[in-house]
Amino acid sequence: MKITIATTPEDRAACYAVREAVFMGEQGVSDAEEWDGLDDACTHFLAGDAIDPAGCARLLPKGDVAKVQRVAVMPTHRGTGLGRRIMLAVLDHAHEAGFAQVILDSQTHAVAFYEQLGFIAHGPEFDDAGIPHRSMRLSLT
Numbered sequence: 001m002k003i004t005i006a007t008t009p010e011d012r013a014a015c016y017a018v019r020e021a022v023f024m025g026e027q028g029v030s031d032a033e034e035w036d037g038l039d040d041a042c043t044h045f046l047a048g049d050a051i052d053p054a055g056c057a058r059l060l061p062k063g064d065v066a067k068v069q070r071v072a073v074m075p076t077h078r079g080t081g082l083g084r085r086i087m088l089a090v091l092d093h094a095h096e097a098g099f100a101q102v103i104l105d106s107q108t109h110a111v112a113f114y115e116q117l118g119f120i121a122h123g124p125e126f127d128d129a130g131i132p133h134r135s136m137r138l139s140l141t
């Protein structure tokens with residue numbers, strides 16, 4: 001299973017297919033909420049093999065802070081460590097790109113997953129697309 005930066009239209013389409021399946025199909029996120037107009041400003045990460053996409057994430061730059069978004073793993077690959085591998089690739093990229101901090105909004109059920117990567121939750125729980133979330137941050141300096 002390779003994790004690469006999605007640079008071609010085909011790679012980007014594979015990332016979008018994972019997001020459609022996970023966020024829209026499984027979690028009921030609307031088109032308007034999923035397709036927020038920020039994709040062109042992001043670096044996209046694609047996990048997959050020669051046949052099918054298995055996971056994705058995107059990184060949105062905000063000054064010296066990078067925001068991780070749209071982390072998704074297909075049901076067939078959950079529990080394999082792929083989500084962790086995707087996040088490590090994203091964090092390596094953010095560090096190499098010189099970001100001082102990485103932030104994200106985690107679905108509450110995934111807070112412990114991000115804590116294992118060093119993220120710290122802060123602020124109250126909030127609703128995003130009908131799903132409870134917590135803000136989290138990780139210093140890279």
